[in-house]
Amino acid sequence: MSRVLIVEDEEHLAAGLKLNLEAEGFVVEVEENGQVALERLTSGSNGFDVVLLDVMLPGLDGFEVVRRMREAGTFVPVMLLTARSHTDDVLRGFEAGADDYLSKPFDLSILLARLQGLLRRKTWLRDSEEAGQTEELVEFHFAGKHIDFREQRLRWDGGEQPLTLMEATLLRYLVRHEGQTVSRKTLLEEVWGVRQDTDTRAVDNFIARLRRYIEADPAHPTHLQTVRGVGYRFVAEPSA
Amino acid sequence: MDRTGGTRKRSVVLVALLGAGLIAVAAALNVSFIVENWRSGLLLLLGVASFAVLIGGLVLNTTFLIREIRKSEQHHAFIHAVTHELKTPLASIKLYLQTLQQRDLTPDKQHELIDTMLEDSERLQLTIDQILLAGKTGDARRVDNPTEVDLSDIVDECVLLAGKRHHFVNGEVRLVDRVPQGTFVVKGDRDELVAAVTNLVDNAIKYSGDRVKVGVELVRIGARRVAISVRDQGIGITSQELKRVFRRFYRLPAALRLRVHGTGLGLSIVRAVARRHGGRVYAESRGAGQGSTFTLELPLKSS
Numbered sequence: 322m323s324r325v326l327i328v329e330d331e332e333h334l335a336a337g338l339k340l341n342l343e344a345e346g347f348v349v350e351v352e353e354n355g356q357v358a359l360e361r362l363t364s365g366s367n368g369f370d371v372v373l374l375d376v377m378l379p380g381l382d383g384f385e386v387v388r389r390m391r392e393a394g395t396f397v398p399v400m401l402l403t404a405r406s407h408t409d410d411v412l413r414g415f416e417a418g419a420d421d422y423l424s425k426p427f428d429l430s431i432l433l434a435r436l437q438g439l440l441r442r443k444t445w446l447r448d449s450e451e452a453g454q455t456e457e458l459v460e461f462h463f464a465g466k467h468i469d470f471r472e473q474r475l476r477w478d479g480g481e482q483p484l485t486l487m488e489a490t491l492l493r494y495l496v497r498h499e500g501q502t503v504s505r506k507t508l509l510e511e512v513w514g515v516r517q518d519t520d521t522r523a524v525d526n527f528i529a530r531l532r533r534y535i536e537a538d539p540a541h542p543t544h545l546q547t548v549r550g551v552g553y554r555f556v557a558e559p560s561a
Numbered sequence: 562m563d564r565t566g567g568t569r570k571r572s573v574v575l576v577a578l579l580g581a582g583l584i585a586v587a588a589a590l591n592v593s594f595i596v597e598n599w600r601s602g603l604l605l606l607l608g609v610a611s612f613a614v615l616i617g618g619l620v621l622n623t624t625f626l627i628r629e630i631r632k633s634e635q636h637h638a639f640i641h642a643v644t645h646e647l648k649t650p651l652a653s654i655k656l657y658l659q660t661l662q663q664r665d666l667t668p669d670k671q672h673e674l675i676d677t678m679l680e681d682s683e684r685l686q687l688t689i690d691q692i693l694l695a696g697k698t699g700d701a702r703r704v705d706n707p708t709e710v711d712l713s714d715i716v717d718e719c720v721l722l723a724g725k726r727h728h729f730v731n732g733e734v735r736l737v738d739r740v741p742q743g744t745f746v747v748k749g750d751r752d753e754l755v756a757a758v759t760n761l762v763d764n765a766i767k768y769s770g771d772r773v774k775v776g777v778e779l780v781r782i783g784a785r786r787v788a789i790s791v792r793d794q795g796i797g798i799t800s801q802e803l804k805r806v807f808r809r810f811y812r813l814p815a816a817l818r819l820r821v822h823g824t825g826l827g828l829s830i831v832r833a834v835a836r837r838h839g840g841r842v843y844a845e846s847r848g849a850g851q852g853s854t855f856t857l858e859l860p861l862k863s864s
Contacts (some may be wrong), residue, residue, distance in 0.1 A: 330820065333653040333677050337660060345665055377645060379820040404648035405641070426652035429659040 323370040323440055324348045328358040328386065330378055331401070332423075338373065341429060342436075355381030362386075363393040371439050374419070376403035376410070383418045391418035391485060396473055398439040398486040402427070408522075415523045420487040421513065435446070442490050461496050463557035464544065466535060468492060477533050482534050491527050495555035504552035528553055542560070562848060605650065635825070642812075642824045646688045649822075650681035657681075674858040683726070688824065689745040694756055694808070695826045698833035704750045709862060712745040712754070712787060716779055719758040727766055727774070743780060745787040746862045749838045756836040757842075760827040761791040761855045765823050768813075768853075769795035786840075787861050794852040803844045807832040831857065 325342055329335040330353040346536035347396035350369075352358040360545045361367055376383035387399050398421075401414045405543065406424035414422045421435055461468045467476045473489045476480045484492065490510050513523070528547075532539040543559040570800050592615045595602065614640075657674045660666075666674070704797040716736065723734050760779075765775040778790045798806060805811050809829035814821065828842075846853035 331649050331653065334649065334656065335679060336677070337653060337656040337674075341656075341664070343662055377820060404645045404652070426655040427647050429656060429663065 322346060322348055324350070324368055325371050325373060325436075326358065326367075327351045328355065328372045328383070329353065329373070329375040330373070334375075338432075339401045341433070345433060354379050355383065355386045359389055362390050362397065363395050367395070367397070369397050370443065371436060372397055372399045373436070374399050374401050376401060376405060376414075379398045384413055387414070387419050388417040394483055396483055396485050396506060398443055400435060400439060402432075412522055412526060412543065415487075416526050418485055420485060436555075439486065443486055458497060461557075468496070488527060488534075490529060491524075492531055495553065496557075499555050499557055502548045502551050502554045506552075508552065509525065524552075566697045569603070575706075582808075593637065597858075600797065622685075634699050638812070639810045639825055642822075643688070644694065646822060646824055650685045650688075653681045654678050660672070670738065680726075690756070691760075691826050691830065695830050695833075698753065698830055699809070699836060702837065704753065704837050707748040707750060709746050710749050710751045710754055711742055712747060712781060712859070713740040713742050715751070715754055715758055716777055716789060719755060719762050720777055723759070723762045723766060732775040734766065734775040734777070737776045740779045742811060746779070747787065747859045748837065748862045749859070753834045753837070757831045757857060758789060759790075760831050761789070761857065764827055765793035765795065765853075767823065769793050770815065770819075782858060785861055785863070786858055790854055790857075791856075792852065792854040797849045797851040798844060798846040798853050799849055800846075803846065806844055828855075831855075835859070 323346075323348045326499060327335055327342070327349060329338065329351065332353075335351045335353065339351055340348045352361060352445060357380060358372075358374075358378075359381060362369065362372065374386060375382045378386070381389075382402055383403065387401070390397070390399070399419045400421040400423060401419045402423050402425060403410065403414075404425045411422050417455050419469050421439055423435060459469075459471055461470070465477055468474075468484075468489075469476065470489055473484045473486065475484055475492075491508065494512050495496065505524045508524050528545060529539070532542050532545050535544055536542045542558055546554045546556060548554050606846070657678045661671060661674055705839075720734055722737055723729075762775065762777065766773055769775065770792060774794050776792045778792070780788050780789050780790065796813075796819070798813065802813060806813065807828045810825040811821065811829075812825045831842050835857055842855065842857045842860045844853055845857050
Protein backbone atom coordinates (compact mmCIF):
# COMPACT_ATOMS: atom_id res chain seq x y z
CA MET A 322 0.00 0.00 0.00
CA SER A 323 1.47 3.33 -1.06
CA ARG A 324 1.62 6.30 1.26
CA VAL A 325 0.90 9.76 -0.10
CA LEU A 326 1.53 13.10 1.54
CA ILE A 327 -0.75 15.88 0.29
CA VAL A 328 0.67 19.33 1.01
CA GLU A 329 -2.19 21.73 0.33
CA ASP A 330 -3.52 24.65 2.35
CA GLU A 331 -6.87 24.83 0.57
CA GLU A 332 -8.99 22.74 2.87
CA HIS A 333 -11.58 21.73 0.27
CA LEU A 334 -9.07 20.59 -2.30
CA ALA A 335 -7.07 18.68 0.28
CA ALA A 336 -10.21 16.92 1.54
CA GLY A 337 -11.35 16.08 -2.00
CA LEU A 338 -7.93 14.68 -2.91
CA LYS A 339 -7.75 12.67 0.29
CA LEU A 340 -11.18 11.16 -0.31
CA ASN A 341 -10.25 10.06 -3.81
CA LEU A 342 -6.80 8.76 -3.03
CA GLU A 343 -8.11 6.77 -0.09
CA ALA A 344 -10.76 5.30 -2.36
CA GLU A 345 -7.90 4.20 -4.64
CA GLY A 346 -6.27 2.39 -1.74
CA PHE A 347 -3.60 4.90 -0.79
CA VAL A 348 -2.74 5.77 2.77
CA VAL A 349 -3.07 9.54 2.83
CA GLU A 350 -1.82 12.26 5.12
CA VAL A 351 -2.40 15.98 4.72
CA GLU A 352 -0.16 18.86 5.68
CA GLU A 353 -1.06 22.48 5.07
CA ASN A 354 2.16 24.29 5.90
CA GLY A 355 5.22 24.11 3.62
CA GLN A 356 7.75 24.38 6.40
CA VAL A 357 6.11 21.67 8.49
CA ALA A 358 5.80 19.41 5.42
CA LEU A 359 9.50 19.88 4.68
CA GLU A 360 10.42 18.95 8.24
CA ARG A 361 8.29 15.81 8.03
CA LEU A 362 9.72 14.83 4.67
CA THR A 363 13.34 15.33 5.63
CA SER A 364 13.12 13.69 9.04
CA GLY A 365 14.84 10.32 8.63
CA SER A 366 12.13 7.78 7.86
CA ASN A 367 9.17 9.66 6.50
CA GLY A 368 7.88 6.55 4.74
CA PHE A 369 6.03 8.40 1.96
CA ASP A 370 6.05 6.96 -1.54
CA VAL A 371 4.89 10.08 -3.30
CA VAL A 372 4.15 13.73 -2.48
CA LEU A 373 1.42 15.92 -3.97
CA LEU A 374 2.68 19.44 -3.42
CA ASP A 375 0.85 22.74 -3.86
CA VAL A 376 2.97 25.77 -4.78
CA MET A 377 1.28 28.66 -2.94
CA LEU A 378 1.71 27.51 0.64
CA PRO A 379 2.05 29.22 3.99
CA GLY A 380 5.42 28.76 5.65
CA LEU A 381 7.44 27.85 2.57
CA ASP A 382 6.34 27.72 -1.06
CA GLY A 383 6.24 24.45 -2.97
CA PHE A 384 9.25 25.22 -5.18
CA GLU A 385 11.33 25.84 -2.10
CA VAL A 386 10.02 22.74 -0.31
CA VAL A 387 11.05 20.46 -3.16
CA ARG A 388 14.40 22.22 -3.61
CA ARG A 389 15.31 21.85 0.06
CA MET A 390 14.03 18.28 0.11
CA ARG A 391 16.45 17.39 -2.68
CA GLU A 392 19.27 19.25 -0.99
CA ALA A 393 18.62 17.30 2.17
CA GLY A 394 18.83 14.06 0.18
CA THR A 395 15.12 13.17 0.20
CA PHE A 396 14.26 11.76 -3.21
CA VAL A 397 10.60 10.85 -2.81
CA PRO A 398 8.81 11.53 -6.13
CA VAL A 399 7.05 14.89 -6.06
CA MET A 400 4.15 16.07 -8.19
CA LEU A 401 3.52 19.80 -8.08
CA LEU A 402 -0.10 20.92 -8.17
CA THR A 403 -0.71 24.56 -8.84
CA ALA A 404 -2.87 27.26 -10.33
CA ARG A 405 0.21 28.69 -12.03
CA SER A 406 0.47 27.03 -15.42
CA HIS A 407 2.85 29.44 -17.12
CA THR A 408 5.78 27.74 -18.85
CA ASP A 409 8.25 29.52 -16.59
CA ASP A 410 6.50 28.15 -13.53
CA VAL A 411 6.53 24.62 -14.94
CA LEU A 412 10.25 24.93 -15.68
CA ARG A 413 10.92 26.39 -12.27
CA GLY A 414 9.20 23.37 -10.75
CA PHE A 415 11.30 20.89 -12.69
CA GLU A 416 14.42 22.92 -11.98
CA ALA A 417 13.68 22.76 -8.26
CA GLY A 418 13.61 18.98 -8.51
CA ALA A 419 9.94 18.11 -8.99
CA ASP A 420 9.16 14.98 -10.98
CA ASP A 421 5.82 15.97 -12.42
CA TYR A 422 3.57 18.99 -12.67
CA LEU A 423 -0.20 19.35 -12.92
CA SER A 424 -2.04 22.64 -13.14
CA LYS A 425 -5.34 23.41 -11.44
CA PRO A 426 -8.11 22.80 -12.28
CA PHE A 427 -7.18 19.24 -13.20
CA ASP A 428 -9.03 16.09 -14.23
CA LEU A 429 -9.33 13.53 -11.47
CA SER A 430 -8.55 10.67 -13.83
CA ILE A 431 -5.44 12.41 -15.16
CA LEU A 432 -4.23 13.15 -11.64
CA LEU A 433 -4.65 9.51 -10.66
CA ALA A 434 -2.97 8.27 -13.84
CA ARG A 435 0.03 10.56 -13.37
CA LEU A 436 0.32 9.59 -9.72
CA GLN A 437 0.25 5.91 -10.63
CA GLY A 438 2.82 6.69 -13.32
CA LEU A 439 5.19 8.15 -10.75
CA LEU A 440 4.78 5.15 -8.47
CA ARG A 441 5.15 2.73 -11.36
CA ARG A 442 8.39 4.35 -12.47
CA LYS A 443 9.62 4.13 -8.94
CA THR A 444 8.94 0.41 -8.69
CA TRP A 445 10.14 -0.08 -12.24
CA LEU A 446 13.49 1.32 -11.17
CA ARG A 447 13.55 -0.66 -7.98
CA ASP A 448 12.39 -3.97 -9.32
CA SER A 449 13.58 -4.68 -12.82
CA GLU A 450 12.31 -8.25 -12.98
CA GLU A 451 8.73 -7.13 -12.63
CA ALA A 452 9.17 -4.68 -15.44
CA GLY A 453 10.83 -7.40 -17.54
CA GLN A 454 14.08 -5.53 -17.93
CA THR A 455 17.41 -7.23 -18.45
CA GLU A 456 20.07 -7.40 -15.76
CA GLU A 457 22.34 -4.77 -17.27
CA LEU A 458 19.81 -2.01 -16.72
CA VAL A 459 19.64 -2.44 -12.99
CA GLU A 460 23.08 -0.94 -12.99
CA PHE A 461 25.46 0.47 -15.52
CA HIS A 462 29.21 1.11 -15.57
CA PHE A 463 30.93 3.69 -17.69
CA ALA A 464 34.08 5.79 -17.51
CA GLY A 465 34.75 5.00 -13.88
CA LYS A 466 31.17 5.69 -12.86
CA HIS A 467 28.56 3.28 -11.65
CA ILE A 468 24.84 3.96 -11.87
CA ASP A 469 22.65 1.97 -9.52
CA PHE A 470 19.14 2.43 -10.86
CA ARG A 471 17.49 0.53 -8.04
CA GLU A 472 19.07 2.67 -5.40
CA GLN A 473 18.82 5.81 -7.55
CA ARG A 474 22.46 6.50 -6.96
CA LEU A 475 25.45 7.44 -9.04
CA ARG A 476 28.74 6.24 -7.56
CA TRP A 477 32.34 6.85 -8.47
CA ASP A 478 35.65 6.38 -6.83
CA GLY A 479 35.41 8.30 -3.63
CA GLY A 480 31.94 9.73 -4.01
CA GLU A 481 28.29 9.29 -4.79
CA GLN A 482 25.31 11.35 -5.87
CA PRO A 483 21.71 10.43 -5.15
CA LEU A 484 19.39 10.88 -8.15
CA THR A 485 15.78 11.99 -8.19
CA LEU A 486 13.29 9.61 -9.72
CA MET A 487 13.12 11.61 -12.93
CA GLU A 488 16.89 11.99 -13.16
CA ALA A 489 17.32 8.25 -12.78
CA THR A 490 14.51 7.51 -15.25
CA LEU A 491 15.93 9.90 -17.82
CA LEU A 492 19.44 8.55 -17.41
CA ARG A 493 18.16 5.01 -17.74
CA TYR A 494 16.32 5.88 -20.93
CA LEU A 495 19.43 7.49 -22.41
CA VAL A 496 21.61 4.56 -21.39
CA ARG A 497 19.19 2.08 -22.93
CA HIS A 498 19.41 4.03 -26.17
CA GLU A 499 23.16 4.43 -25.99
CA GLY A 500 24.69 5.87 -29.14
CA GLN A 501 21.28 6.84 -30.57
CA THR A 502 20.04 10.38 -30.89
CA VAL A 503 16.79 10.93 -29.01
CA SER A 504 14.69 14.04 -29.51
CA ARG A 505 13.48 16.27 -26.69
CA LYS A 506 9.91 15.47 -27.66
CA THR A 507 10.54 11.73 -27.46
CA LEU A 508 12.14 12.17 -24.06
CA LEU A 509 9.17 14.17 -22.80
CA GLU A 510 6.77 11.53 -24.04
CA GLU A 511 8.72 8.46 -23.02
CA VAL A 512 10.23 9.62 -19.75
CA TRP A 513 7.67 12.09 -18.42
CA GLY A 514 4.64 10.73 -20.20
CA VAL A 515 3.80 14.28 -21.20
CA ARG A 516 2.02 14.61 -24.49
CA GLN A 517 0.63 18.08 -24.29
CA ASP A 518 2.13 21.50 -24.43
CA THR A 519 4.94 21.17 -21.93
CA ASP A 520 7.95 23.16 -23.00
CA THR A 521 10.81 20.97 -24.18
CA ARG A 522 13.20 23.15 -22.17
CA ALA A 523 12.18 21.07 -19.16
CA VAL A 524 14.34 18.34 -20.68
CA ASP A 525 17.30 20.70 -21.03
CA ASN A 526 17.23 21.48 -17.33
CA PHE A 527 17.43 17.82 -16.45
CA ILE A 528 20.21 17.19 -18.97
CA ALA A 529 22.17 20.08 -17.47
CA ARG A 530 21.82 18.53 -14.04
CA LEU A 531 22.87 15.09 -15.24
CA ARG A 532 25.91 16.63 -16.93
CA ARG A 533 26.97 18.15 -13.64
CA TYR A 534 26.94 14.66 -12.19
CA ILE A 535 28.60 12.64 -14.92
CA GLU A 536 30.77 14.97 -16.96
CA ALA A 537 34.33 15.95 -16.06
CA ASP A 538 33.65 19.32 -17.67
CA PRO A 539 29.88 19.98 -17.88
CA ALA A 540 30.48 22.89 -20.28
CA HIS A 541 32.10 20.53 -22.77
CA PRO A 542 30.18 17.29 -22.38
CA THR A 543 31.56 14.10 -23.87
CA HIS A 544 29.06 11.50 -22.59
CA LEU A 545 25.82 13.44 -22.81
CA GLN A 546 26.16 15.08 -26.18
CA THR A 547 23.85 17.67 -27.66
CA VAL A 548 22.71 16.90 -31.18
CA ARG A 549 21.96 20.36 -32.48
CA GLY A 550 18.38 20.91 -33.47
CA VAL A 551 17.35 17.37 -32.54
CA GLY A 552 18.06 16.34 -28.99
CA TYR A 553 20.64 14.37 -27.07
CA ARG A 554 22.81 11.30 -27.35
CA PHE A 555 24.45 9.30 -24.59
CA VAL A 556 27.88 7.85 -25.34
CA ALA A 557 29.46 5.62 -22.69
CA GLU A 558 32.95 5.56 -24.16
CA PRO A 559 33.60 8.66 -26.24
CA SER A 560 36.26 7.96 -28.88
CA ALA A 561 38.31 11.11 -28.36
CA MET B 562 38.55 116.47 21.62
CA ASP B 563 38.30 118.70 18.53
CA ARG B 564 41.44 117.37 17.11
CA THR B 565 40.53 113.81 17.50
CA GLY B 566 37.05 114.60 16.06
CA GLY B 567 38.65 116.19 12.97
CA THR B 568 41.00 113.27 12.44
CA ARG B 569 38.15 110.79 12.66
CA LYS B 570 36.09 112.76 10.14
CA ARG B 571 39.00 112.91 7.76
CA SER B 572 39.75 109.22 8.08
CA VAL B 573 36.07 108.35 7.51
CA VAL B 574 36.07 110.42 4.35
CA LEU B 575 39.33 108.78 3.29
CA VAL B 576 38.00 105.29 3.88
CA ALA B 577 34.75 106.17 2.11
CA LEU B 578 36.68 107.56 -0.85
CA LEU B 579 38.92 104.53 -0.93
CA GLY B 580 35.89 102.24 -0.78
CA ALA B 581 34.09 104.12 -3.52
CA GLY B 582 37.24 104.05 -5.60
CA LEU B 583 37.64 100.31 -5.15
CA ILE B 584 33.99 99.70 -6.01
CA ALA B 585 34.38 101.87 -9.10
CA VAL B 586 37.49 99.95 -10.17
CA ALA B 587 35.77 96.62 -9.50
CA ALA B 588 32.69 97.74 -11.42
CA ALA B 589 34.78 99.00 -14.29
CA LEU B 590 36.75 95.77 -14.35
CA ASN B 591 33.55 93.74 -14.13
CA VAL B 592 31.85 95.73 -16.84
CA SER B 593 34.86 95.44 -19.07
CA PHE B 594 35.05 91.72 -18.16
CA ILE B 595 31.40 91.29 -19.09
CA VAL B 596 31.83 93.35 -22.25
CA GLU B 597 34.86 91.34 -23.25
CA ASN B 598 33.65 87.90 -22.09
CA TRP B 599 29.86 87.99 -22.39
CA ARG B 600 29.93 85.35 -25.07
CA SER B 601 31.74 82.76 -22.99
CA GLY B 602 29.73 83.80 -19.90
CA LEU B 603 26.51 83.20 -21.77
CA LEU B 604 27.82 79.89 -22.98
CA LEU B 605 28.71 78.96 -19.39
CA LEU B 606 25.25 79.96 -18.22
CA LEU B 607 23.64 77.98 -21.03
CA GLY B 608 25.87 75.02 -20.21
CA VAL B 609 24.91 75.09 -16.54
CA ALA B 610 21.22 75.47 -17.44
CA SER B 611 21.19 72.60 -19.91
CA PHE B 612 23.15 70.43 -17.47
CA ALA B 613 20.52 71.16 -14.84
CA VAL B 614 17.79 70.29 -17.31
CA LEU B 615 19.56 67.05 -18.20
CA ILE B 616 20.00 66.03 -14.57
CA GLY B 617 16.41 67.01 -13.82
CA GLY B 618 15.22 64.97 -16.77
CA LEU B 619 17.26 62.00 -15.67
CA VAL B 620 15.85 62.16 -12.14
CA LEU B 621 12.29 62.47 -13.47
CA ASN B 622 12.84 59.66 -15.92
CA THR B 623 14.21 57.35 -13.24
CA THR B 624 11.36 58.22 -10.90
CA PHE B 625 8.76 57.43 -13.57
CA LEU B 626 10.59 54.29 -14.56
CA ILE B 627 10.65 53.02 -10.98
CA ARG B 628 6.98 53.87 -10.63
CA GLU B 629 6.15 52.01 -13.83
CA ILE B 630 8.19 48.99 -12.78
CA ARG B 631 6.37 48.96 -9.45
CA LYS B 632 3.04 49.23 -11.21
CA SER B 633 3.87 46.41 -13.56
CA GLU B 634 5.05 44.27 -10.65
CA GLN B 635 1.79 44.98 -8.86
CA HIS B 636 -0.18 44.10 -11.98
CA HIS B 637 1.76 40.90 -12.26
CA ALA B 638 1.10 40.05 -8.63
CA PHE B 639 -2.56 40.97 -9.13
CA ILE B 640 -2.92 38.64 -12.13
CA HIS B 641 -1.29 35.86 -10.11
CA ALA B 642 -3.57 36.48 -7.16
CA VAL B 643 -6.71 36.63 -9.29
CA THR B 644 -5.69 33.49 -11.16
CA HIS B 645 -5.24 31.75 -7.85
CA GLU B 646 -8.52 33.07 -6.43
CA LEU B 647 -10.45 31.94 -9.51
CA LYS B 648 -8.75 28.66 -10.22
CA THR B 649 -8.64 27.26 -6.70
CA PRO B 650 -12.41 27.12 -6.03
CA LEU B 651 -12.94 26.03 -9.63
CA ALA B 652 -10.44 23.19 -9.19
CA SER B 653 -12.25 22.16 -6.03
CA ILE B 654 -15.69 22.23 -7.68
CA LYS B 655 -14.42 20.20 -10.64
CA LEU B 656 -12.77 17.65 -8.35
CA TYR B 657 -15.94 17.24 -6.31
CA LEU B 658 -18.13 16.94 -9.38
CA GLN B 659 -15.88 14.26 -10.85
CA THR B 660 -15.85 12.52 -7.49
CA LEU B 661 -19.66 12.48 -7.43
CA GLN B 662 -19.67 11.22 -10.99
CA GLN B 663 -17.12 8.45 -10.54
CA ARG B 664 -17.53 7.20 -6.98
CA ASP B 665 -20.20 5.36 -5.15
CA LEU B 666 -20.88 7.54 -2.11
CA THR B 667 -23.42 7.46 0.70
CA PRO B 668 -26.16 10.12 0.50
CA ASP B 669 -24.63 11.88 3.53
CA LYS B 670 -21.25 12.09 1.86
CA GLN B 671 -22.88 13.32 -1.33
CA HIS B 672 -24.57 16.13 0.60
CA GLU B 673 -21.31 17.04 2.24
CA LEU B 674 -19.63 17.33 -1.16
CA ILE B 675 -22.49 19.43 -2.50
CA ASP B 676 -22.25 21.81 0.48
CA THR B 677 -18.53 22.20 -0.14
CA MET B 678 -19.18 22.94 -3.80
CA LEU B 679 -21.73 25.58 -2.84
CA GLU B 680 -19.16 27.26 -0.61
CA ASP B 681 -16.64 27.19 -3.41
CA SER B 682 -19.08 28.67 -5.89
CA GLU B 683 -19.81 31.40 -3.33
CA ARG B 684 -16.11 32.15 -3.08
CA LEU B 685 -15.87 32.24 -6.85
CA GLN B 686 -18.82 34.61 -7.05
CA LEU B 687 -17.31 36.93 -4.40
CA THR B 688 -14.08 37.19 -6.35
CA ILE B 689 -15.91 37.90 -9.60
CA ASP B 690 -18.15 40.49 -7.92
CA GLN B 691 -15.09 42.10 -6.42
CA ILE B 692 -13.39 42.44 -9.81
CA LEU B 693 -16.54 43.83 -11.43
CA LEU B 694 -17.11 46.27 -8.58
CA ALA B 695 -13.51 47.45 -8.76
CA GLY B 696 -14.09 48.26 -12.42
CA LYS B 697 -17.38 50.00 -11.73
CA THR B 698 -16.32 52.11 -8.74
CA GLY B 699 -13.03 52.97 -10.34
CA ASP B 700 -14.76 54.64 -13.29
CA ALA B 701 -17.18 57.19 -11.92
CA ARG B 702 -17.02 59.70 -9.09
CA ARG B 703 -20.64 59.56 -8.07
CA VAL B 704 -23.32 56.99 -7.31
CA ASP B 705 -25.99 56.63 -10.00
CA ASN B 706 -29.56 56.84 -8.71
CA PRO B 707 -28.88 57.00 -4.97
CA THR B 708 -31.58 55.67 -2.65
CA GLU B 709 -32.07 55.88 1.10
CA VAL B 710 -30.09 53.17 2.81
CA ASP B 711 -30.37 52.17 6.47
CA LEU B 712 -26.84 51.50 7.72
CA SER B 713 -27.86 49.51 10.81
CA ASP B 714 -29.61 47.14 8.44
CA ILE B 715 -26.50 46.76 6.32
CA VAL B 716 -24.22 46.23 9.28
CA ASP B 717 -26.57 43.56 10.71
CA GLU B 718 -26.65 41.76 7.40
CA CYS B 719 -22.88 41.86 6.88
CA VAL B 720 -22.10 40.57 10.37
CA LEU B 721 -24.62 37.76 10.00
CA LEU B 722 -23.38 36.70 6.57
CA ALA B 723 -19.72 36.83 7.59
CA GLY B 724 -20.47 34.59 10.58
CA LYS B 725 -22.27 32.13 8.32
CA ARG B 726 -19.62 32.15 5.62
CA HIS B 727 -16.83 31.41 8.06
CA HIS B 728 -18.89 28.96 10.19
CA PHE B 729 -18.50 31.02 13.35
CA VAL B 730 -20.63 29.94 16.27
CA ASN B 731 -19.03 31.70 19.24
CA GLY B 732 -19.62 35.30 18.29
CA GLU B 733 -16.21 35.77 16.69
CA VAL B 734 -17.72 38.64 14.73
CA ARG B 735 -20.19 40.73 16.69
CA LEU B 736 -21.93 44.06 16.83
CA VAL B 737 -20.65 46.18 19.72
CA ASP B 738 -24.02 47.92 20.16
CA ARG B 739 -27.22 47.23 18.35
CA VAL B 740 -28.59 50.46 16.91
CA PRO B 741 -32.35 50.75 16.33
CA GLN B 742 -33.32 50.59 12.68
CA GLY B 743 -33.66 53.91 10.94
CA THR B 744 -31.19 55.70 13.23
CA PHE B 745 -28.55 56.14 10.56
CA VAL B 746 -29.81 56.63 7.05
CA VAL B 747 -27.54 57.64 4.20
CA LYS B 748 -28.17 58.27 0.52
CA GLY B 749 -26.34 55.92 -1.75
CA ASP B 750 -26.07 52.56 -3.46
CA ARG B 751 -27.02 49.71 -1.15
CA ASP B 752 -25.02 47.03 -2.99
CA GLU B 753 -21.88 49.13 -2.94
CA LEU B 754 -22.24 49.88 0.77
CA VAL B 755 -22.82 46.19 1.54
CA ALA B 756 -19.70 45.35 -0.49
CA ALA B 757 -17.67 47.97 1.38
CA VAL B 758 -18.72 46.76 4.84
CA THR B 759 -18.32 43.11 3.80
CA ASN B 760 -14.80 43.87 2.63
CA LEU B 761 -13.91 45.48 5.96
CA VAL B 762 -15.38 42.60 7.97
CA ASP B 763 -13.83 39.91 5.76
CA ASN B 764 -10.44 41.60 5.95
CA ALA B 765 -10.67 41.79 9.73
CA ILE B 766 -11.34 38.04 9.79
CA LYS B 767 -8.70 37.16 7.19
CA TYR B 768 -5.94 39.05 8.96
CA SER B 769 -6.79 37.74 12.42
CA GLY B 770 -5.24 34.31 11.94
CA ASP B 771 -6.60 31.81 14.44
CA ARG B 772 -7.85 34.25 17.05
CA VAL B 773 -10.75 35.96 15.35
CA LYS B 774 -12.32 38.63 17.52
CA VAL B 775 -13.94 41.29 15.42
CA GLY B 776 -16.14 44.09 16.73
CA VAL B 777 -18.32 46.18 14.46
CA GLU B 778 -19.64 49.50 15.70
CA LEU B 779 -21.94 52.15 14.29
CA VAL B 780 -21.51 55.60 15.86
CA ARG B 781 -22.56 59.17 15.15
CA ILE B 782 -19.79 61.67 14.38
CA GLY B 783 -21.02 65.20 15.09
CA ALA B 784 -24.43 66.13 13.75
CA ARG B 785 -24.12 65.11 10.12
CA ARG B 786 -21.91 62.07 9.86
CA VAL B 787 -21.91 58.43 10.83
CA ALA B 788 -19.00 56.01 11.18
CA ILE B 789 -18.84 52.24 10.82
CA SER B 790 -15.79 50.93 12.68
CA VAL B 791 -14.46 47.42 12.29
CA ARG B 792 -11.93 46.48 14.95
CA ASP B 793 -9.81 43.35 14.98
CA GLN B 794 -6.99 41.90 17.05
CA GLY B 795 -5.05 40.57 14.09
CA ILE B 796 -1.67 41.15 12.48
CA GLY B 797 -1.91 44.98 12.60
CA ILE B 798 -0.41 47.53 10.23
CA THR B 799 2.81 49.53 10.55
CA SER B 800 2.45 53.33 10.46
CA GLN B 801 4.06 53.58 7.00
CA GLU B 802 1.48 51.22 5.57
CA LEU B 803 -1.66 52.77 7.05
CA LYS B 804 -2.30 54.78 3.89
CA ARG B 805 -0.83 52.41 1.34
CA VAL B 806 -3.28 49.65 2.19
CA PHE B 807 -6.01 51.52 0.31
CA ARG B 808 -4.09 51.58 -2.96
CA ARG B 809 -5.38 49.34 -5.68
CA PHE B 810 -3.45 46.02 -5.91
CA TYR B 811 -1.43 46.86 -2.79
CA ARG B 812 -0.90 43.96 -0.44
CA LEU B 813 0.74 44.02 2.96
CA PRO B 814 4.14 42.32 2.96
CA ALA B 815 3.06 40.49 6.10
CA ALA B 816 -0.04 39.22 4.29
CA LEU B 817 2.05 37.88 1.44
CA ARG B 818 4.41 36.24 3.89
CA LEU B 819 1.52 34.57 5.69
CA ARG B 820 -0.07 33.64 2.35
CA VAL B 821 -3.34 35.31 3.23
CA HIS B 822 -5.30 34.93 0.02
CA GLY B 823 -6.64 38.03 -1.69
CA THR B 824 -6.55 40.11 -4.83
CA GLY B 825 -5.44 43.47 -3.44
CA LEU B 826 -8.72 45.05 -4.56
CA GLY B 827 -10.82 45.01 -1.39
CA LEU B 828 -9.71 48.19 0.38
CA SER B 829 -9.38 50.16 -2.84
CA ILE B 830 -13.05 49.32 -3.44
CA VAL B 831 -13.95 50.49 0.08
CA ARG B 832 -12.14 53.77 -0.54
CA ALA B 833 -13.83 54.27 -3.92
CA VAL B 834 -17.25 53.54 -2.40
CA ALA B 835 -16.56 55.96 0.48
CA ARG B 836 -15.61 58.74 -1.95
CA ARG B 837 -18.57 58.10 -4.21
CA HIS B 838 -20.78 58.60 -1.14
CA GLY B 839 -19.04 61.77 -0.05
CA GLY B 840 -17.31 60.00 2.81
CA ARG B 841 -13.88 58.63 3.64
CA VAL B 842 -12.19 55.56 5.07
CA TYR B 843 -9.11 55.34 7.24
CA ALA B 844 -7.12 52.78 9.15
CA GLU B 845 -5.66 52.92 12.63
CA SER B 846 -3.25 50.49 14.23
CA ARG B 847 -0.71 50.58 16.99
CA GLY B 848 1.61 48.56 14.79
CA ALA B 849 2.44 45.03 13.70
CA GLY B 850 0.69 42.42 15.82
CA GLN B 851 -1.45 45.05 17.56
CA GLY B 852 -4.69 44.64 15.61
CA SER B 853 -6.29 47.37 13.55
CA THR B 854 -9.44 49.44 13.22
CA PHE B 855 -10.95 50.49 9.91
CA THR B 856 -13.46 53.30 9.95
CA LEU B 857 -15.83 54.13 7.12
CA GLU B 858 -17.28 57.60 7.61
CA LEU B 859 -20.34 58.65 5.62
CA PRO B 860 -22.55 61.75 5.54
CA LEU B 861 -26.05 61.18 6.92
CA LYS B 862 -29.01 61.89 4.71
CA SER B 863 -29.88 65.57 5.24
CA SER B 864 -33.36 65.80 6.75
